[in-house]
Amino acid sequence: MKFSISRSQFIKTLNDVQRAIASKATIPILTGLKIAVSETGVTLTGSDADISIEATITQSDEKAQLLIEEPGNIVLPARFFGEIVKRLPEDQMTLTVGEGFQTTITSGTSSFNLNGLDANGYPHLPEIDAENKLTLPADILKQIISQTVIAVSNQESRPILTGVHILVKDNQLLAVATDSHRLSQRKLEINNGQGLEYDVIIPGKSLTELSKIITDDLEEVDLRITENQVLFTAGPIKFYSRLLEGNYPDTDRLIPHDATTTIEFNTQKLLASVERASLLSHASQNNVVRLVLDPEAKEGTIYSNSPELGNVQESLAFENLTGEKLDISFNPDYMKDALRSFGPTDIKVAFTSALRPFTLVPSEDEENFIQLITPVRTF
Amino acid sequence: MKFSISRSQFIKTLNDVQRAIASKATIPILTGLKIAVSETGVTLTGSDADISIEATITQSDEKAQLLIEEPGNIVLPARFFGEIVKRLPEDQMTLTVGEGFQTTITSGTSSFNLNGLDANGYPHLPEIDAENKLTLPADILKQIISQTVIAVSNQESRPILTGVHILVKDNQLLAVATDSHRLSQRKLEINNGQGLEYDVIIPGKSLTELSKIITDDLEEVDLRITENQVLFTAGPIKFYSRLLEGNYPDTDRLIPHDATTTIEFNTQKLLASVERASLLSHASQNNVVRLVLDPEAKEGTIYSNSPELGNVQESLAFENLTGEKLDISFNPDYMKDALRSFGPTDIKVAFTSALRPFTLVPSEDEENFIQLITPVRTF
CATH class of the missing domain: 3.10.150.10 (DNA Polymerase III, subunit A, domain 2)
Known part of the structure; x- marks a missing residue:
């Protein structure tokens, strides 16, 4: 040679x-x-x-x-x-x-x-002779990955949750991940599905690595699926990953469809406030920040404290606060991951109660992307 | 407040x-x-x-x-x-x-x-009421520090070698460091010494930290010394360091003054060759590269090997190779540190034998900066 x-x-x-x-x-x-x-x-x-x-x-x-x-x-x-x-x-x-x-x-x-x-x-690579393929725009695929892998579990106790659930049906692709504390779901209309139906779970780590080889000059990525393998073809690169075996939990029922309090934020401003509050929550044992929304007084305030170091409070900038008064606590790191995944845009946050999961959606596109965060009980 | x-x-x-x-x-x-x-x-x-x-x-x-x-x-x-x-x-x-x-x-x-x-x-800072001060150009001080701290020992077994020896006398500043395997010495003429005489050892770590606060916009740094403290004044910043106690070894006698083989290199080219050779030496137990200089054949070759991985050899680019044939081995990491400290310039390397320390000086300024490296016996 x-x-x-x-x-x-x-x-x-x-x-x-x-x-x-x-x-x-x-x-x-x-x-x-x-x-x-x-x-x-x-x-x-x-x-x-x-x-x-x-x-x-x-x-x-x-x-x-x-x-x-x-x-x-x-x-x-x-x-x-x-x-x-x-x-x-x-x-x-x-x-x-x-x-x-x-x-x-x-x-x-x-x-x-x-x-x-x-x-x-050297081991032989899996043979994937599937004739059917799904072609996705490279930038959209990269976005879907970054928006869902944040909610993937990194605990091996429930291996199935370390993957992203991909459902293809009726010319729609649904990508969902949850670590049981939060959930991220993205929908995408596809026009080249040709009646394809997939229901697979791809390891989050595989998608993270795939994402790194999807460069800006790439236009499309082909997706082929067999029983236990997926093959992504990205230009001259073939990327194989095993699939996770088992049944992904039914996540549809987790997403609430009504709300008692809603509010709109600019993601960048809210992110900065949550980051400040998390400085103190990170220094305390229970990593929690508290959010109080008072529609009547038109006030939204974030709090956090560490018995050892001190405490913080900050009035938030927001729009369109409506509904009932709310006092809720959550893990700020979940909130930071969620906010970053939206990019610099406005979002609508909907709460049902202090103990029920709340949702975040882009104000401009409420249908196709939703993040869900479970609050923390502090009393 | x-x-x-x-x-x-x-x-x-x-x-x-x-x-x-x-x-x-x-x-x-x-x-x-x-x-x-x-x-x-x-x-x-x-x-x-x-x-x-x-x-x-x-x-x-x-x-x-x-x-x-x-x-x-x-x-x-x-x-x-x-x-x-x-x-x-x-x-x-x-x-x-x-x-x-x-x-x-x-x-x-x-x-x-x-x-x-x-x-x-809060502890009180040392009081330094020395009226006498030495003023050094900030960029030169920063250069002296970077050129000498590389040779400081990081082993606490001989604490005195963790410092840089600073000697001020007869309008000359001499900075020397050695970890007993290599030595770096820098001289500087000073015109504002006013008959000042210092003989102190400043911890290498202190100088590394001092170096970081010497920014490009700074013109001068003042140096004041008392019995066990040094104070550097850099613009609005006062930087105090304790001095190391004890007698620094006599390094003058370590520097050879004659040579049997001399050669000139461009530092950047030699550095790249040594870096390549060190890929293999790092993978072997004794981190050593071998240099063979043959003035008659006008050849200079660097070798290294790792029994497990393989070996490398490379013909070097050089100028003015004179003297006796030489076959010498050394730690490539010492050589890399030394070469980087010269910056992109030409250097003269002088050898006396395969077991005696060799020296590196800038071709353009042989007097004021010298690096010395002790070879490794491999037979």
């Missing part, structure tokens, strides 16, 4: 594939990067058994200046190989595999010899 | 003073920030017993918009107070101390109450 390539292009692809490679792995070969050279291109593969990423640089990509002298396969220690490639002196580099998987990497006057591994020992 | 002030100016000063404040301290009050308000200004003090920093904002500083209503003193939890001040909603903030050291910080509609401490419990 022998090829030479432009280092800058190679590094770009290498960075994408390395996202899937852990520095420690139960199967030792998975700390390696698989390089497969065919007559027409170089394919890099990385995997941590949950996620696998495969990307191909083809000879037709002029920027890559790829010159293939001899096809073949090798597995190299990923982290270490990556560090070497990033530090080589010239833009062009040549990789040659010799006897006993000894691999030579040369660039300018620098020459590295690395002990490689037999690529035949 | 009561004053109001522009938050942006206050934060700038607070950031400087906070450098001296540790989040944990043997004397609990030292986790606090002392605020002293006089008729004319606000003085902030932070200390970790080794270093103390004091900075004053005066009413004459228009940007500070300082309005003093009532003088007084208070100590507030430093880290926490800093976080609050940085997140307040408006630029102006007001600080009021009431009964029982209860302190109220208000800005816009936000109001924090903090439990303060009696400032009478």
Whole structure:
């Protein structure tokens, strides 16, 4: 096996594939990067058994200046190989595999010899032959991920809640996540569903990694689903993830549809106030801030205290406060995550009582995005 | 005590003073920030017993918009107070101390109450009444610090080597540091010494912190020394450090004055080569790279290897290689620190034998800056 390539292009692809490679792995070969050279291109593969990423640089990509002298396969220690490639002196580099998987990497006057591994020992990627695919705009998919993964549980006690529930039906995609303290739900109309129906749970960690390879220059991402795997195709990158097995709880019934108190905020202003209040709640044992809304007096106030350090109170800026007087306490970190997910916009917050979950929706689009936060009982 | 002030100016000063404040301290009050308000200004003090920093904002500083209503003193939890001040909603903030050291910080509609401490419990800063002072250009002092602290020992087994030895005599300042594996020495002519003579050892950590408060807009720093303290005055900031007690070893005799092999490098190119070689040395147990210089063949080559991962060799770019053939091994991290301290310039490296320390000096200024590295015996 022998090829030479432009280092800058190679590094770009290498960075994408390395996202899937852990520095420690139960199967030792998975700390390696698989390089497969065919007559027409170089394919890099990385995997941590949950996620696998495969990307191909083809000879037709002029920027890559790829010159293939001899096809073949090798597995190299990923982290270490990556560090070497990033530090080589010239833009062009040549990789040659010799006897006993000894691999030579040369660039300018620098020459590295690395002990490689037999690529035949590398696990096979899942085969996904699904003909049906769903095509999503790349920026929308990235937004859906960032809006839902915040509510994914990071506790392994209920593994099913560490994923995002994806439902596709009747030309609509529904993405929901909840850690049982909060919930985030996003809807999207799709016009290329062709009668597709999916009901799957994708690990939150997989989606977070996927999100990092969805760059701004990408227009679309294809989605293919089989029984226990999902494949996202993003330009030259194939991103595989296992699916979570089990039944996701019925989240529909958790979302309240009526309200006794409603109020509108600018997310950025409310976020700054909650961040200030959380300085004190973080210093106390029960990380809680208190919100008092008084529609008659037209006042909204946030409070927090730490017995050791002191306390804070702040009058909030708001619009359209209506309904009953309310005195409610909640975890400010859930509120911060939720507010950040809306971006700089106005939101409507609806409460039913001090002990029932409250909802946040964008004032301009109440239908397609909803965040729900369960309050904390303090009495 | 009561004053109001522009938050942006206050934060700038607070950031400087906070450098001296540790989040944990043997004397609990030292986790606090002392605020002293006089008729004319606000003085902030932070200390970790080794270093103390004091900075004053005066009413004459228009940007500070300082309005003093009532003088007084208070100590507030430093880290926490800093976080609050940085997140307040408006630029102006007001600080009021009431009964029982209860302190109220208000800005816009936000109001924090903090439990303060009696400032009478705060340690007194060292009194330095030395009339004699040495004035150094701020940028040069910063350069001297960065060039010498790299060679300071971080091992407490020989505490004296954790400092930089400063010798002032005959209108010359000499700064030396060594951890016994390497040495860095910088000389500076001074024209305002007025016959001053100092022989002191300043902790390397103190100098590193001092360096951070020497900003680009500063022209000069004054240096005052007493028996066991040094005071640097940098604009509105007073920076105190204790001195290390004991006798610094005689480093003069360590520096060789003759050479059997000499060579010139561009620091940036050599640094890149050493960084590449160190990728492999870092992965092996004895962190060593090997340098072979052959004046007859006009070749210079760097090698490193890790039994587990592989090996590297690279022909070096150099000028003016003269003298005897040499085969020497050294710790690449010492070499990297040394090369970075020269900045992008050409250097002359002089060797006497494979087991004797070698020296690095700038090609353009061989007299005033020298780095010395002890090789590693590998046979």
